[in-house]
Amino acid sequence: MSRRNVYLDLIPPRQAVQRACDALNRKELVQTETIPTHEAAGRTLATSVTARCSSPTFHSAAMDGVAVRAADTFAAREDAPLELQKGRDYDPVNTGNPLPEGRDAVIMIENVLQVDDSTIRIEAPAFPWNHVRRIGEDIVATELLLPQGRVLSAYDVGALLAAGIWEIQVLERLRMTFIPTGDEVLDFSQRPTPQPGQVIESNSQVFASLARSWNAIPSRTATIPDDAAALTQAVRDALASDAHIVVVGAGSSAGSRDYTKAVFEQVGTLLCHGINVMPGKPTLLAEAQGKLLVGAPGYPVSAVICFEDVLAPIAAYLSRRDAPQRRSLPVQLIRRTPSRLGQEEVVRLAVGEVRGRFLAAPLSRGAGMITTLTEAQAVTRIPTSVDGVEAGKTVTAELLVPEAELSRVLIHVGSHDNTLDLLADALMGLEVPLRLTSSHVGSMGGLTAVKNGTALFAGAHLFDPETRDFNFPFLRRYLPNLAVQVVNLAIRHQGLIVPRGNPKGIQGVSDLTRKDIRFINRQRGAGTRILLDHHLEVEGVDFEQVRGYEHEEFTHMAVAVNVLTGAADCGLGIRAAAEALDLDFVPLARERYDLIFPAEHAEDFRLQALLALIGTEAFKQRINNLGGYETTLTGQTMHPGQGLE
Incomplete structure (x- = not known):
């Protein structure tokens, strides 16, 4: 070994x-090379550069007008205009023209009254070198133009060429x-x-x-x-x-x-x-x-x-360049973030603006999850001296995106559903793109986030067996004093996800007590977990009889992957997840998946755009194409007691 x-x-x-x-x-280690000046933007100067030519190389007109000798105009007044003769007293010039011999000022054409083809009248005097670019006004030959070690900008390239520098010595890349x-x-x-x-x-x-x-x-x-x-x-x-x-x-x-x-x-x-x-x-x-x-x-x-x-x-x-630096800003964590004493931890964050604050949701922390960087707007660093940061604390976030993008982020916290992926894609296709970031903490976690003001909206599908209603009984119980709007995203089909062909013949939750069945569950607080517990109770099944009840995943797709790879024989989830991975599905229930918005956010342009989008026939069709959904209520405002037929 x-x-x-x-x-x-x-x-x-x-x-x-x-x-x-x-x-x-x-x-x-790093040598130098000579390259054409016009290709030098972004390169580092190896040596200082002195100007070969002055710029301008001659006295030139800085304005369109007439060139004069300033002393000849000193008598001009508004109440005593002065007339000048072409060739003798003035010469017409355009911007950039060389200043004629003997002239030392330019009068703008707007301040000249043309009397006839050769005579002009002025009402104010000119001053020496007025509106004139003198020789070397910008660059003087032999003077230092740029120092060594400078990272060249587009403007530097222009200055070098203006000074007659055709090649320069730079550090090799x-x-x-x-x-x-x-x-x-x-x-x-x-x-x-x-x-x-x-x-x-x-x-x-x-x-x-x-x-x-x-x-x-x-x-x-x-x-x-x-x-x-x-x-x-x-x-x-x-x-x-x-x-x-x-x-x-x-x-x-x-x-x-x-x-x-x-x-x-x-x-x-x-x-x-x-x-x-x-x-x-x-x-x-x-x-x-x-x-x-x-x-x-x-x-x-x-x-x-x-x-x-x-x-x-x-x-x-x-x-010899500055190390890359990210813009940083304070953000408030919406969940406790543990860390290990003695080691700094870099945590990826989904960041958005809610109620004028920047809120940050820690993303999954696995070192192998590159998608947490594609989903993140920022990262924060937990120092070696602490063992975590509590929810609600303010930390410094290093932005991975422009700050302006944060105002176009919609923070969703709640239950996972595959339609959220469709929504995220469609929102980015709007004329003003919006970015949806989701934290999948279950329906109850979503209600808590809405209550605490740490989410713009939540997704939930909480079923109350007593009233046969969705979400509203839980809103009354846990958010009694918060005005909310509830809009349906889709009706979805929940059931047992099983391998293709259902080799173990699973027909319902009563089969979950069999010793040859390994089950994969959803996390506590998930609406799917609550639905499972309800059906176990109806069937008279003790959860302790279910092998794998304690094994949890946070999304429907994760449950489906467990079944696909043989890590579990079945799990409760939505039909769309089963169909996405070509698995079989044993129907169990239909349920409403609703979006819950605090009423105070009703005028938020992001939510208005979202609601307008989900009400379109095109978006409903995309949901239907997933399979396992109904869109008869999609985009409609839900009311207490509406339930589901």
Whole structure:
């Protein structure tokens, strides 16, 4: 058995960055090159630049009008106009024309009265050099134009060309090579379909996109299997190339088949193994042949932390550029967010504006969940000195999107439903795109969020057996003093999701007591969980007889995936989830899935746009196409006692 690696020295990212910067000689590592000036935007000047030409190179008119000798006009007054003769006293000029010999001022054409073809009249004097651009007014030949180390802007390019600089010396762009590793890793460029135990490699392309945003040049090698000799050769080959930085993807952790640390120690000097940030902990840094070696974690979100918190500032140092900075703002957490003492934790957030406050919902925290970054508007960092942040506390969020986008985010908290995905897509297709972010905490969690003002609206499908009504009995009980509007999104079919063909012949909840049935449940507070408990009670089944009752998932699709993969024999969920994964479905109930809006938000343009959208026939048709839904009530305001026929 291979010897496992051990994290001996977990250090803060800043310390890891400093170790790398101290170990690298950037002057020797990053050379200079000469490029055409007109292609230089975004590049870093290697040397200072002095102007070759002045700008302008002659005295020129700054306005359309007439060029005069100022002294000839001093007698002009409003009550005693002065007449001037063309050629003798003035010359017509346009903006940019050279100033005629002997002239030292320009009178704007608006202040000139044309008497005849050769005579003009003026009512105010001109002053020396009035409306004249003098030689060298902008740039003077031989003077310093731009200092070394400057990252060139589009405006700088214009100034360089105006000064007659056709070529400049700049730092070469950083070249970075990514080496993907792993027996289970499939090359994305081959468009593969992964089998069990296989994954599509994508970290190299996240890395490449980030590298380009740093003005670096990324490249990727073929995937290297989990073999120490093969990885060693791949790293040696990359070091022998023109790359300044070599990044090995995966293999940096502490497993018996993680070889990156041993390879780095063999070819160079290890700088750090592990940073005290979650996710991102298995980050490796080493120096070899004057170049930087990076061991990036395999999990996507961990890899992103490695790239952004460690590699980005090192790349900025080598390029003599400022490290990327995000705009930050205070946000209020809507749920308690635990963390581990002694390790900083980076938490992805869905952020939106409610009641003039920016509210943030922590997203799932798995290091392998790249979608939490696609869904997030921001991240926050929980410091090493605390073991979590309570709900309602204000934290600093680093924005992943422009701040203006936050006012177009709709925060939904409540029950999961597949129609929410349709809604999210349709909202982004509006003339003014709106972004829907959902926290799936169950129907009761949604009502609590509406009550606390931590959601713009909630989705719920709570059935009350006593009144045969949906949602309103729970609103009366838990939100008695809050005025709300209840609008139906869809009627949906709930039932038992089973494998294709229903091999175990499951016909109803009474079958859940069988010893050969493994059930997957929804979380406490979910309307689906409440529906299950109701039907168990009707059938006289004790929940303790249900094998798997304590095993919970947070969405209908997660329940369906458990059934698809054989982790469970059945679970309660919506027909649409079963049909999406080609599973069978045993009908159990029809229910109303309603959207609940606090009345105080009635004029919010986001909710008005949402309500207008779900009332359209086109959107109803999209719901019907999912299967397992009815849209006879979609878009209609619901009332207490309406129930469902």
